Amino acid sequence: MMLPRMLLGLALLATLPAFGQNPLDVARYDAAGNLVYPADLHAWIQTAASVGSDYNEEPIDVENPGTIGVVQMEPSAYDYFQQNQQYADGTMFLLTFYEPRRKTSPQLQGFVQGKMLQQEIHVIDKQRFPETDGHAFFLYRGEGEQRTTAALLAPDNACVACHIPEGAFDGTFVQFYPTLRSTLGLE
Numbered sequence: 001m002m003l004p005r006m007l008l009g010l011a012l013l014a015t016l017p018a019f020g021q022n023p024l025d026v027a028r029y030d031a032a033g034n035l036v037y038p039a040d041l042h043a044w045i046q047t048a049a050s051v052g053s054d055y056n057e058e059p060i061d062v063e064n065p066g067t068i069g070v071v072q073m074e075p076s077a078y079d080y081f082q083q084n085q086q087y088a089d090g091t092m093f094l095l096t097f098y099e100p101r102r103k104t105s106p107q108l109q110g111f112v113q114g115k116m117l118q119q120e121i122h123v124i125d126k127q128r129f130p131e132t133d134g135h136a137f138f139l140y141r142g143e144g145e146q147r148t149t150a151a152l153l154a155p156d157n158a159c160v161a162c163h164i165p166e167g168a169f170d171g172t173f174v175q176f177y178p179t180l181r182s183t184l185g186l187e
């Protein structure tokens, strides 16, 4: 009698992550609820790069194309998404803005990543942030050594106001992230 019951229990446990019951334990908060700057950002998986998407409507100037944006995803969140086609609670995305730097030798055309300007983190956690349907936004300004913690932006922030209606999947801009949109079967 005991054995089948145990096996059933194990089988149930094994299916739990598929239902999003297994929050990722990666984001760290201090006592005030500020997000601690993740130490392993170099190992996060790049999901997108863009140029000139500075949230303004001016036409692109070829002399100064605007900032370069790089999007990265925390690796365990990336794996969970690829396996389950949804975000686990505790998922983190990073967007880093760089100054465009004009290329020199050997290629004379185009721009590469220059000075890092600002970093933004989007945490998706429906248990921790129910007020904004699980979406929390944090901004890290200043130079590297000053990036220690960032305060949660107020629930009525501009980030939520754009991300929720415009992001193609759960408040994120998956429509611009090739490896994520193909997982969802989007073009």
Ligand code: HEC
Pocket (backbone or CB within 6 Å): 048, 049, 050, 053, 055, 069, 070, 071, 093, 094, 095, 120, 121, 122, 137, 138, 139, 157, 158, 159, 160, 162, 163, 167, 171, 172, 173, 174, 176
């Ligand atoms: C007017 C729309 C708009 C606003 C406002 C906005 N974003 Fe975004 N955000 C985008 C777009 C578009 C992308 C896709 C990345 C790209 O094109 O470079 C993005 C991507 C991101 C990402 C990568 C993960 C994701 O959610 O897709 C983060 C992190 C992020 N934004 C943080 C913020 C923060 C923090 C704020 C507020 C301070 C903010 N955003 C405000 C449009 C917006």
